[in-house]
Amino acid sequence: MITRKPFYGTDWYITGAVVTLDAMGCQTAIAQQIVDKDADYLLSLKGNQGTLHQDVKLFFESANTCPPIGHTSYDGGHGRIETRIVRATSDIKWLKKDHPHWAKLTSIIAVTAIRECKDKTTEETRYFISSMDASNPERLGQIVRAHWGIENNLHWVLDYAFREDDQRMRSGNGDANMAVVRHIALNLVKTEKTVKLGVKNKRLNAGWDEDYLLKIVTGRPGATKPKT
Numbered sequence: 001m002i003t004r005k006p007f008y009g010t011d012w013y014i015t016g017a018v019v020t021l022d023a024m025g026c027q028t029a030i031a032q033q034i035v036d037k038d039a040d041y042l043l044s045l046k047g048n049q050g051t052l053h054q055d056v057k058l059f060f061e062s063a064n065t066c067p068p069i070g071h072t073s074y075d076g077g078h079g080r081i082e083t084r085i086v087r088a089t090s091d092i093k094w095l096k097k098d099h100p101h102w103a104k105l106t107s108i109i110a111v112t113a114i115r116e117c118k119d120k121t122t123e124e125t126r127y128f129i130s131s132m133d134a135s136n137p138e139r140l141g142q143i144v145r146a147h148w149g150i151e152n153n154l155h156w157v158l159d160y161a162f163r164e165d166d167q168r169m170r171s172g173n174g175d176a177n178m179a180v181v182r183h184i185a186l187n188l189v190k191t192e193k194t195v196k197l198g199v200k201n202k203r204l205n206a207g208w209d210e211d212y213l214l215k216i217v218t219g220r221p222g223a224t225k226p227k228t
Contacts, residue, residue: 014039018132018143026129032103035131042109042130042143052099056127059095060087060110067091070137083114086141088134107134111144162186162203192216 015038021030023046034041045053060066067089075082088109096105109128114121128144162182189202192215197205206213 018042020044020143020146028101028103031105031131035103040131042128042132042140045127045129052095052129053127055095055098056108056110056129059108060125060127067134070134071141073138073141080115080117082116084141084145085112085114086110086137086144087112088137088140090134102129104131105129106131107140109134109137109140109144111141188216191219 014034017039018041019034019039020042022044026043026045026049031041031043045056047053067087069085070088071086073084073086075084086109088107090107092105092108095108096102099105107130109130110125111128112123112125114123126144128140130140132140134140162185167178185203186199189199189206192202194215195202195205195212202216206216
């Protein structure tokens with residue numbers, strides 16, 4: 001989530017914004033770039049950063065060191081109740097000593113989502129690092145929830161319009177490369193505004209009408225509208 005400021009040329013100004021990224025964007029160079037722009041980051045952790053994810057996970061799982069619950073919120077609808085528990089701490093000198101290359105590393109966060117639907121209960125905990133202080137866990141929880149909302153919406157669109165979940169490409173970097181291609185295609189389709197259709201129907205029309213396909217790919221103004 002990036003709150004974008006006015007820009008000049010090709011440079012985005014994100015001063016004062018909070019940038020959230022999934023585990024793919026959890027990189028020291030990216031964190032440094034965000035801090036250099038006078039913005040804050042909140043980055044999702046997974047196993048792609050050496051021992052960082054495991055260190056944070058073990059900290060929150062330890063009864064002796066785990067911080068008290070910072071904030072709890074509840075949400076219900078469609079026959080489901082969701083409880084979100086946010087725990088955060090800025091007492092992480094031990095972590096910064098072991099991982100000194102993270103710019104302005106200030107806090108670590110654990111967000112546990114407990115979902116109750118009929119007779120089934122599921123629980124998932126995700127871990128984050130941030131340049132923000134841990135003094136306002138409610139705010140941190142709101143930022144994480146906003147990030148999840150964007151992720152879930154994007155996943156739904158890619159699955160519905162591109163059937164991403166049915167893809168079985170697993171060889172080499174093929175799956176990652178095709179994911180990038182689908183993201184590019186989605187952005188191109190959503191940018192085309194002359195026809196009020198959903199993403200899936202725009203793709204269908206592009207398959208029927210080469211002029212419309214050309215308009216999506218190039219954005220040239222002379223292309224004809226799709227046949228309906």
